Amino acid sequence: FIMENCDELMPDYLNFIKGVVDSEDLPLNISRETLQQSKILKVIRKNLIKKCMELFSEIAEDKDNFKKFYEQFGKNIKLGIHEDSTNRKKLAEFLRYHTSTSGDETSSLSGLRLPHEGEPDRPFYYITGESREAVANSAFVERVKKRGFEVVYMVDPIDEYCVQQLKEFDGKKLVSVTREGLELPESEEEKKKFEEDKVKFEKLCKVMKDILDKKVQKVSVSNRLVSSPCCIVTSEYGWSANMERIMKAQAFRDSSTMGYMASKKNLEINPDHSIMKALRERVENDQDDKTARDLVVLLFETALLTSGFSLEEPGSHANRIYRMIKLGLDIDEADAVEESTSEPVAVPKVEGAEEDASRMEEVD
Template identity: 70%
Template sequence: KENYKKFYEQFSKNLKLGIHEDSTNRKKLADFLRYYTSQSGDEVSSLKNYVSRMKENQKDIYYITGESKESIQNSAFVERVKKRGLEVVYMIDPIDEYSVQQLKEYEGKNLVCVTKEGLQLPEDEDDKKKLEEAKSQFEGLCKVMKEILDKKVEKVVVSNRLVTSPYCIVTSQYGWSANMERIMKAQALRDTSTMGYMAAKKLLEINPDHSIIINLKEKANADKNDKAVKDLCLLLFETSLLASGFTLEDPTSHANRIHCMIKLGLGIDEDECAAGDVGGVIQEISPLEDEEED
């Protein structure tokens, strides 16, 4: 075991490159792969061992890609999966993004990325009924948020993957993940035309059980044209981008929104904030004071 660990540290990238390029030996090479998982602790696990630990009603191998184990083990994307007792494979090597595109299944089990749309988890009739009810109740809010965010997102939907987080940004099945987008942006000789059509089409998923979303729904139902609703939706979208591993197109505007909220929290009056370095942004954020008083 120790000898293989040393071997793997030296040649893991070669094995993964083989997965990507050698279709003939892909299945054989997959047996040699090792990953951290949500149940492996500080040790790495093979896919064969993962399959042996799968739940009776589990059909797929769930995985998430990211920059480090620490950055993804508490991600919003794995909340529901882990709560169901399902194991998640952590793929933290940049080359994993390339190899997993070719390694679509292992021992008849599909590899499913938990950051992509259409995540299907083992669920009973009660779970399905609860999700359908939530979709019906929050349909109006989803429409309002889509109108506000416009082309920033493909659509806004009720999530089946969130437990404690209020929202997350998922990507389309065949587009890049947030991690892949980060990797491609870091390449000095990248093809900018590829970035245009492969860059992730973003879907905003909301948690119908979270107090932020519940209160936002009430505020939108009362007056969907309320300035506070627009400001909150934009702020939620920007923070969900960051939490989901994306970068902001306009970080300065986001920082200005946060600065104004901090000033409001510190009791700095509106005139002083408006006269400061954040300019007129306070006029957009000021309705948040009313929400705190409600």
């Protein structure tokens, strides 16, 4: 009995492995055309996977060879982490990523440096996104990098599925910097200032929530931002902005799933940013200020874009931008558009045109 492409012997994520399995005794079904499920097949499958892991470990000893291997079959390893719970821990050792400190080189998760020697339980921070440049310049990594923590850049679409299953590595949790509830170590002085800022910006947060209404779950003061005025964070168990983008691109996506899995958005503001300080003063003076309302929506939509989301109404966003440009150029709204009531320009008649038209009718 000879069989080609036996799916029972090798998992899908190892479909690039080619070889021959020779056994003296394999159980066949009654028609003797296919193999029967048995303990023998499971043992062979287990040993084949184990042998593959050993081969991967051998390749990983040579950095240059493993780099070529990973470029070709890195996605298969990530798929294995998603599908194979038994070998997930072993497969995670073969993952390679760029980080905020690795430059052009990639690093394994075990090669990530600990934030502080005295804090071995500190989690690994990661961010998912469309490209390495996009995540490196993201508002989410500002404070984390400033504190000296290394951030793993995950820019492959399959990474989203991979980290859903890989909750921890080597006893340390993997924490997304784009999720709400991000906790960074703070001094007592910083904690005190943060509590004061929450009280100081309480009214602004309430006004912004009223303006944005159902677009966000809540508006709160953040300590994760440095140079950005605000950002959009997602709930711990919902889709990230990157995952939402991936799911929207699916040809056969389930619209019903999009409804309840789509990210629940929270707007976090930077109390130290000049824009938020000026906006707070404006709202304190008059919370019904039309310009302030426009600015809040504009800030929210800009934060959506910088946080990796797409706009539901890009036309409205464009109009708000145009209004701000007019304001900056000191253009009066009444003079912005030329009057459409002006008389149309008279077009001079061409001699002989009517005569030619009548001749054409005769020909018809």
